[in-house]
Amino acid sequence: NAGVTQTPKFRVLKTGQSMTLLCAQDMNHEYMYWYRQDPGMGLRLIHYSVGEGTTAKGEVPDGYNVSRLKKQNFLLGLESAAPSQTSVYFCASRLASSRPYEQYFGPGTRLTVT
């Protein structure tokens, strides 16, 4: 099992450009998440999905869109990148359950917006 993978690993964008980050998991997890990590801030939840075809907003959703067309994939889109979106983006997934289970994190995507 590859676990949670993210594409690309690094990316540099110019202000106003758009891009899509791909997260894939092969653990048949229902729940998937996108977090961003900034120095001194910890990880903050952007959007999440509790199943194929469903998405919901997290703590910092502005400027991002997501889609979950297939159970194993969760896409994060930036329509018009801004320097404030320079960050490391982590995807995570977990089993669906009323009890809290651990989240498995991908290796991250380091995004720089100039």
Next chain:
Amino acid sequence: QQPVQSPQAVILREGEDAVINCSSSKALYSVHWYRQKHGEAPVFLMILLKGGEQKGHEKISASFNEKKQQSSLYLTASQLSYSGTYFCGTVYSGGGADGLTFGKGTHLIIQP
């Protein structure tokens, strides 16, 4: 509101013990502990559930004080491999958005 972690950083000698605290102003359902090494993804350590159940990791233990909305992570006889940044992630009682609300992290440096 992010949970508050303390201390922000700690430097230890190999073999010493460490305690990392996580405090919330909101009622907690569960607390999740992760360790992250520089340039890597967070790695799961432990979950503490309201009601006392927990999942563990050898040589690392944790407590959850429901009344005070606090959790503490205990690392005993620290090893060089324990170095990294430790995050607590919280799930609040009463529902709300899924996902974890993380603290800002505690940097742990273990020296030989």
